[in-house]
Amino acid sequence: MDEIVELSAGVVRTSRTMNDGRTIRYYDTAGQTRTVADQRPQEEQPGIGELRLDPLVNEWVAMAAHRQGRIFLPPKELCPLCPTTGDLLTEIPENDFEVVVFDNRSPSLRPPDGDFALPDMVGSDTDEGAAAGKCEVICFTADHGGAFKSLSPQRVRTLLEAWRDRTAELSQLPFISHIAPFENRGEEIGVTLAHPHGQIYAYSYLPPRVTKMLDVARAHHTKTGRVLFDDVLARELRDGVRIIARNEHWVAYTPYASRYPFEIHVVPLQPVADLTDLAPAACDSFPSIAIEVMQRLDGVFGIDMAYIAAWHQAPVREGRDLLRLHWQITSVRRAPGKLKYLAGSESAMGAFIMDMKPEQSAQQLKDVKL
Amino acid sequence: MDEIVELSAGVVRTSRTMNDGRTIRYYDTAGQTRTVADQRPQEEQPGIGELRLDPLVNEWVAMAAHRQGRIFLPPKELCPLCPTTGDLLTEIPENDFEVVVFDNRSPSLRPPDGDFALPDMVGSDTDEGAAAGKCEVICFTADHGGAFKSLSPQRVRTLLEAWRDRTAELSQLPFISHIAPFENRGEEIGVTLAHPHGQIYAYSYLPPRVTKMLDVARAHHTKTGRVLFDDVLARELRDGVRIIARNEHWVAYTPYASRYPFEIHVVPLQPVADLTDLAPAACDSFPSIAIEVMQRLDGVFGIDMAYIAAWHQAPVREGRDLLRLHWQITSVRRAPGKLKYLAGSESAMGAFIMDMKPEQSAQQLKDVKL
Numbered sequence: 001m002d003e004i005v006e007l008s009a010g011v012v013r014t015s016r017t018m019n020d021g022r023t024i025r026y027y028d029t030a031g032q033t034r035t036v037a038d039q040r041p042q043e044e045q046p047g048i049g050e051l052r053l054d055p056l057v058n059e060w061v062a063m064a065a066h067r068q069g070r071i072f073l074p075p076k077e078l079c080p081l082c083p084t085t086g087d088l089l090t091e092i093p094e095n096d097f098e099v100v101v102f103d104n105r106s107p108s109l110r111p112p113d114g115d116f117a118l119p120d121m122v123g124s125d126t127d128e129g130a131a132a133g134k135c136e137v138i139c140f141t142a143d144h145g146g147a148f149k150s151l152s153p154q155r156v157r158t159l160l161e162a163w164r165d166r167t168a169e170l171s172q173l174p175f176i177s178h179i180a181p182f183e184n185r186g187e188e189i190g191v192t193l194a195h196p197h198g199q200i201y202a203y204s205y206l207p208p209r210v211t212k213m214l215d216v217a218r219a220h221h222t223k224t225g226r227v228l229f230d231d232v233l234a235r236e237l238r239d240g241v242r243i244i245a246r247n248e249h250w251v252a253y254t255p256y257a258s259r260y261p262f263e264i265h266v267v268p269l270q271p272v273a274d275l276t277d278l279a280p281a282a283c284d285s286f287p288s289i290a291i292e293v294m295q296r297l298d299g300v301f302g303i304d305m306a307y308i309a310a311w312h313q314a315p316v317r318e319g320r321d322l323l324r325l326h327w328q329i330t331s332v333r334r335a336p337g338k339l340k341y342l343a344g345s346e347s348a349m350g351a352f353i354m355d356m357k358p359e360q361s362a363q364q365l366k367d368v369k370l
Numbered sequence: 371m372d373e374i375v376e377l378s379a380g381v382v383r384t385s386r387t388m389n390d391g392r393t394i395r396y397y398d399t400a401g402q403t404r405t406v407a408d409q410r411p412q413e414e415q416p417g418i419g420e421l422r423l424d425p426l427v428n429e430w431v432a433m434a435a436h437r438q439g440r441i442f443l444p445p446k447e448l449c450p451l452c453p454t455t456g457d458l459l460t461e462i463p464e465n466d467f468e469v470v471v472f473d474n475r476s477p478s479l480r481p482p483d484g485d486f487a488l489p490d491m492v493g494s495d496t497d498e499g500a501a502a503g504k505c506e507v508i509c510f511t512a513d514h515g516g517a518f519k520s521l522s523p524q525r526v527r528t529l530l531e532a533w534r535d536r537t538a539e540l541s542q543l544p545f546i547s548h549i550a551p552f553e554n555r556g557e558e559i560g561v562t563l564a565h566p567h568g569q570i571y572a573y574s575y576l577p578p579r580v581t582k583m584l585d586v587a588r589a590h591h592t593k594t595g596r597v598l599f600d601d602v603l604a605r606e607l608r609d610g611v612r613i614i615a616r617n618e619h620w621v622a623y624t625p626y627a628s629r630y631p632f633e634i635h636v637v638p639l640q641p642v643a644d645l646t647d648l649a650p651a652a653c654d655s656f657p658s659i660a661i662e663v664m665q666r667l668d669g670v671f672g673i674d675m676a677y678i679a680a681w682h683q684a685p686v687r688e689g690r691d692l693l694r695l696h697w698q699i700t701s702v703r704r705a706p707g708k709l710k711y712l713a714g715s716e717s718a719m720g721a722f723i724m725d726m727k728p729e730q731s732a733q734q735l736k737d738v739k740l
Contacts, residue, residue: 050727052626052627053627054625054627054629055586055598055601055602055626055627056583056586056587056598056599056602057579057582057583057586058582058586059720059722060721061627061628061629061722061723061724062721062722062723062724063724063726063727064723064724064725108715108723123590123593123594123598123601124590124598124601124602124604124605125601125605178719180714180715180718180719182713182714182715182718183714184713184714189711189712189713190709190710190711190713191713199714201714201715201719201721203719203721207715207719207720207721208719208720208721209427209718209719209720209721210719210720212427212428212720213426213427216425216426216427216428217426220493220494223493224493228425228426228493228494229426231425231493231494231495232425232426232494234494235494235495255424256422256425257422257423257424257425257431258431259424259431308713308714308717308718310714310717310718310719312718328718330717330718339560340560341559341560342559342712343552343554343559343560343561343678344550344552344553344554344569344571344678344680345478345550345552345571345577347678347680347700348550348552348579348678348680348682348698348700349548349550349571349573349577349578349579349580349680350429350577350578350579350580350582351430351432351571351573351577351578351579352429352431352432353431353432353433353434353478354431354432354433354434355434356433357420357433
């Protein structure tokens, strides 16, 4: 049964069920009707993976043993994220779309059967749990050769609405603790599909970095009565030298202690916990700064930069008043022919070494002629 | 002034000063005399880098702004880690060597001038400190085309003695908090010099992963009275299925919650805090298991595997009774043409997703015919 819902900013969501039971959601702005059925044969779904505790650092590792065979950089004519236009039946049955979100065909995390509870994190003898959660794919455009930086402002607004919608819906699932929409771009970081798209990971546990941010924010609040991220933002606004773009509602900067050659945080000036809390005016002014930042990033070396662009949100059920929404873009490209690798110091010890200061990358980003 | 010191296992260390003031140390077992002078012109040393606090996670990031121009994959005839044999004056003035350690020419961390203290870690307004520490390079062999797995057992014993010596000496420096010898291997992980070598990072601060391990070990000890790593080892010995090699004094296994397609921990059965605490018998039985593990790793796909092999030691001045020595080898190679990349979930959220279970990688490692 289709479900049609009107969202903000003139976006209408049509949800349909795919042949294998997965859901696809079309986010439209031009009154489209979505009726084309998924023609593909049914496919058996593997079971849920395992969640194992790394006892040395008390962190969960998800094990999804069935993902080894997934498709790797198919040619355009075999792209599963393009609309279905000829004989190739893709993930999107319709022959055109604006923004679509569908359940990942090879998800790392799956909804659990029945009631779900995480195992207690108790040390070296913790039994494995289920790798519960939900993984979705979000396509930004039907244009296989496009990129985030080339989207129209209206399209980015629709994309933001889709991210907000997914955050709102996934937050309702009782087994979800944290929601992270992100985009990986570039073969250099392992992207297997070139079509412009992102992913939404909804975790049943707090990801380790979120746990750490929450612990540090809580200690800061206990000590000062203030929200840490607000103090960090105030310092960046005061220092000024690392700000690369700004409008009435958003600011973008290379943070004081950047870990990557190009790391950019895009932050709403009115702090909120997550995407659903953004005021309409903040939503409407996001596309201009988002597109500007992505154009500056590709402009530095005049090449398509590999990057990870991830939304940090407050967790669904805790720390809502301690963590703040921000969009973190990190690129490992330090020069046209050179990448930063995470080797011994970063990978084994967690100790990041930067070859350039963020004041320098900020200047390079500001110097780009748009 | 040369300094000659007799170490264990018949290893003699000769320390000499290079033209720019750096020290080179030859670890020899055959009575060599080391007298060849460094003929290269003096080179100005850049100043110490910055240590900046990432306030969102309360972790130090070292900024070494002068490393951008370092040499990248030179051909064999220009290798700076080969002995000096013709017109090319390399880092090693002698025309042959067994194992050498010299101060890194482009170190991320440098000894501080005068007294040194870390800034307090206090949040969003912490001032930067000095990126104090020491970075050394360790060459395993004069053979440019060699590899750890091809070293003789005697050479690995000498290498171990050099690591032990560096740990002992660097521990004496008042500004050093933690010592991590590691080897990065493979262009896939950014290695810029193919000559078989490793690095020794001596940090003036606890690397973030060490801080985390120490916190978790302390909580476990408070709760149970036991050392966490000993319980982890006991579980691996009990489970057995992930053990890939073993001798009287060491065991090697793919840990229960591995984060990489091939992750191996090589652990002394008699627990110790660091390399200097290893008993002579444990030292003498390390080469056989170390070489076996590296041969198994390369044997899985019949190719040279990219890996990071890092010694985890207890910190120099705290947690000596809570953290245990182990050698952690991680490889991002999941199939002959495929790497595991750290993208959105791992990099931005710290949440590792594994595509295969360590029981499977253990089986593949055990199946290798040596």
